[in-house]
Every structure is written in C-alpha cells, then in structure tokens.
Amino acid sequence: MTRIHFLGGCKTIGSSAYLIEDESSSVLLDFGVSFGSSAPSFPKLIRPRNLTVALTHAHLDHSGGLPLIFASGAAPVYMTAITRELIRLLLKDFIRISEYYLPFEEYEMQRLFRRIKIVQYDEPVDLGNGTTLTFLDAGHIPGSASIQVETNTHRFYYSGDINTTQTQLLNGARIPRKSPDVVVLESTYAQTCHDPRSQIEKEFVEGVSDTIESGGSVLVPAFAVARSQEILCILEKHRVECPIYLDGMAREAARIFLRHPTFFRDYPLLRDALKKANWIRSKRQRESVMEEACVMIAPAGMLRGGTAAMYLRQILDDAKNAVMLVGFQIPGTPGRILLEDHVFDDGLGLQKVKARVKLFDFSSHAGQDELLDLGKAFSNAQNLFTVHGEAEACEFLATTLKEQHGVNAYAAETDQRIEL
Numbered sequence: 501m502t503r504i505h506f507l508g509g510c511k512t513i514g515s516s517a518y519l520i521e522d523e524s525s526s527v528l529l530d531f532g533v534s535f536g537s538s539a540p541s542f543p544k545l546i547r548p549r550n551l552t553v554a555l556t557h558a559h560l561d562h563s564g565g566l567p568l569i570f571a572s573g574a575a576p577v578y579m580t581a582i583t584r585e586l587i588r589l590l591l592k593d594f595i596r597i598s599e600y601y602l603p604f605e606e607y608e609m610q611r612l613f614r615r616i617k618i619v620q621y622d623e624p625v626d627l628g629n630g631t632t633l634t635f636l637d638a639g640h641i642p643g644s645a646s647i648q649v650e651t652n653t654h655r656f657y658y659s660g661d662i663n664t665t666q667t668q669l670l671n672g673a674r675i676p677r678k679s680p681d682v683v684v685l686e687s688t689y690a691q692t693c694h695d696p697r698s699q700i701e702k703e704f705v706e707g708v709s710d711t712i713e714s715g716g717s718v719l720v721p722a723f724a725v726a727r728s729q730e731i732l733c734i735l736e737k738h739r740v741e742c743p744i745y746l747d748g749m750a751r752e753a754a755r756i757f758l759r760h761p762t763f764f765r766d767y768p769l770l771r772d773a774l775k776k777a778n779w780i781r782s783k784r785q786r787e788s789v790m791e792e793a794c795v796m797i798a799p800a801g802m803l804r805g806g807t808a809a810m811y812l813r814q815i816l817d818d819a820k821n822a823v824m825l826v827g828f829q830i831p832g833t834p835g836r837i838l839l840e841d842h843v844f845d846d847g848l849g850l851q852k853v854k855a856r857v858k859l860f861d862f863s864s865h866a867g868q869d870e871l872l873d874l875g876k877a878f879s880n881a882q883n884l885f886t887v888h889g890e891a892e893a894c895e896f897l898a899t900t901l902k903e904q905h906g907v908n909a910y911a912a913e914t915d916q917r918i919e920l
C-alpha cells in the first residue's frame with residue numbers, strides 16, 4: 501500500500517513536510533520550520549524504516565527542521581549543490597539569532613552535513629527498491645527544485661516553491677515530461693495575479709532614477725538570498741548609473757552564488773552586477789555612505805532587524821529619499837507598518853517617515869494564472885493536493901481546478917494520511 505502523509509505545511513506557509521511511504525521505502529520531502537508570533541515550531545517527527553530525505557530548496561520553511569532528524573536518528577538527504585551551501589548559511593543564522601530554545605544545535609548540523617548527497621537537475625537518482633528521485637529546476641531561488649518520486653506503483657510530483665516566470669537571475673521552472681499520478685502543488689499566490697515582470701522592472705528602475713536625479717538615496721530592504729542579487733541584476737541590465745551598495749548577509753549569499761555559475765540564467769550579468777556593486781566593509785562606511793545619492797540593498801526584506809533598519813533611520817527624515825520594498829510584507833512586520841502608516845518602529849521608538857515608500861511585487865512564486873495553468877496540465881492525475889498557502893488560497897486553488905478544469909484536486913490537511 502502506498503500512502504502520502506502530510507506532516508506539515510498544509511493550509512499555511514511554514515513547516516513544509518510530506519512523507520511518501522510504501523512497503524519498501526519512505527521518502528520525506530522537505531522538513532521545515534514555522535515562525536509564528538511565539539517559538540519556532542516543527543512538523544511531527546516520525547521515524548519510518550528506510551528513510552530518505554529530499555530537500556526542494558534552502559528557505560527555512562522547507563529546510564529549518566532538518567537538523568532535528570539528526571538529534572536521534574539519521575538518513576541520507578538529497579539536494580542540489582548550491583542548496584547545500586545556502587542551508588549552511590541560513591541554518592547557522594537561524595541558530596545564532598533564535599531567541600528561543602531550539603531542539604538542535606551545531607552538533608546536529610554537522611551530522612546532517614555528513615549525510616548530504618548532491619543531485620543534478622534532470623538526472624534520476626536510484627534509491628534501490630524500485631524508487632527513483634528526479635530534481636527539476638523550480639525557478640524559485642538558486643538551486644530550488646520540484647521533485648519527482650517514482651515508486652513501484654506511483655509517479656509523484658511535488659512542486660516545492662515554484663516560479664514558472666523567467667527572472668533576471670533564474671530560468672522559469674521545468675515541468676515534468678511524464679504526467680504524474682499524484683501531485684502536491686504549492687498555493688502561495690493562488691488568489692493573486694502578478695503584473696508582468698517587465699512592467700514591474702520598468703517602474704522600479706524609473707523610481708530609482710528619479711530619486712537619484714533629485715539628489716536622494718534609495719534604500720532597498722531585500723531578502724539576503726536571491727532577491728538582493730536579483731535587484732542588482734535588474735539595475736545592471738537597465739544600466740542604472742549611480743553608486744550601488746550591498747550589505748548584510750546578502751554579501752555572503754552572493755559569494756556562494758559566484759561559486760555556482762550553472763544555476764543562473766545569465767551568469768555574466770550576475771557576475772558583472774556583483775562586481776559593480778560596492779560591498780560594505782566597515783562600520784565607518786555604514787555610518788556615512790547614505791550621505792551621497794546612492795542605492796543601498798540590504799536585508800532584512802521586511803525590516804525586521806538587519807542593516808536595512810539602520811539605514812532606514814539614517815534616511816527617513818528627508819522626503820527626497822525613497823524606500824523601495826521588493827517583496828511581500830507580512831502583516832505586523834515593520835515593513836508592512838511602514839508601507840501602510842509611514843512610520844517606523846524598530847524598538848527604539850516610533851518615528852514618522854518622510855521618505856517615499858513604495859512596494860514592487862518581485863515575486864519568486866507563480867501567481868494565480870501560472871498556478872492554474874500548472875494544475876490544468878495535471879488533469880490526468882489520480883489526485884492533486886494543494887499545500888503551502890493560507891487556507892483560503894489552498895482551498896481556492898483546489899476548488900477552481902476541480903470545478904473549472906475537472907482536476908481531482910483537494911486542499912490537504914496537516915496530519916492527514918491518504919492511502920493511494
């Protein structure tokens with residue numbers, strides 16, 4: 501009997517973990533963490549026989565629980581080469597900055613890293629017992645993958661986080677050639693249509709140029725992995741001529757990117773963009789750099805700490821400056837409050853923000869149209885399960901695929917176990 505067990509990441513974003521089991525093998529797809537308002541939480545840890553783990557990408561909501569598996573057990577963990585380096589960076593940061601007790605530390609990380617096996621896109625890995633894994637480029641962040649699992653009885657396809665649209669940094673996702681029997685599909689933006697990428701880029705570049713020409717500076721708070729470097733590539737592609745700076749963990753992520761050229765759509769563009777940017781090197785530089793008209797790209801993307809919060813305090817009092825947010829801002833974060841109320845509170849007191857603030861929707865996930873197209877392509881599947889989205893988004897995607905396109909789609913529940 502073949503089963504799929506939804507351990508986490510259903511009707512929510514966080515703690516992604518899905519287990520495929522039959523008599524001979526168990527394949528765990530992702531094992532992430534959830535960041536709520538309280539302590540981080542992890543999916544239920546179960547220990548099936550012959551466990552193999554496959555990781556779609558480095559984001560902590562997919563990878564943040566992996567060391568936990570090694571607290572009292574072990575298993576081979578398959579991932580792409582760049583994902584291996586990125587999880588080292590992100591997991592270390594997670595352990596370092598966590599204000600809460602975590603059920604693992606450096607020791608479990610080391611045990612995890614000893615069991616990592618590197619896979620190439622499109623090259624099937626034979627696990628024995630008739631099970632194979634194939635990683636397909638998912639276009640979401642460098643090294644991200646959708647994963648196909650073929651067992652003796654079923655062909656599974658798990659999208660992971662997926663973007664079918666090409667960006668400056670990455671190619672769009674590869675879709676499986678063989679049609680799957682069982683699909684697990686992310687739903688993050690099932691209810692949101694993205695504007696065309698070229699239009700968003702144009703508006704962003706115009707916003708930057710206008711601010712610089714009027715003598716102002718631009719702060720771009722951006723996620724360290726992928727979004728910061730994507731913004732640099734956009735500025736390079738559009739030949740924006742002004743001093744551009746890069747700070748925070750985005751520099752470390754950029755160093756990792758430079759070691760893995762094959763994961764990028766246009767590596768020379770990335771290399772030139774990173775070369776042209778000035779990488780912040782000292783505290784003194786941080787204190788004075790925003791005095792001239794420039795673009796500063798720095799984490800955190802939602803202004804929860806990081807050097808971005810420090811730069812914002814330096815520029816917020818002058819209307820000729822601009823803050824350009826380049827990713828979704830979760831309600832309640834300093835970035836969202838800034839966007840809605842034009843105030844900034846980083847714990848040092850509430851300050852009115854005179855600088856202009858604008859949001860640009862540079863998403864790394866498929867939007868509504870792309871998700872529906874993906875789902876329709878799997879209309880022959882025996883089952884399609886929607887996951888990784890707010891409850892409404894997962895249900896909307898499943899219902900729309902079922903009613904309008906005849907797909908046997910269903911929004912999975914955490915802890916649900918389905919026999920196939």
Ligand SMILES: [Zn+2]
Pocket residue numbers: 557559640661
């Ligand atoms: Zn992700």
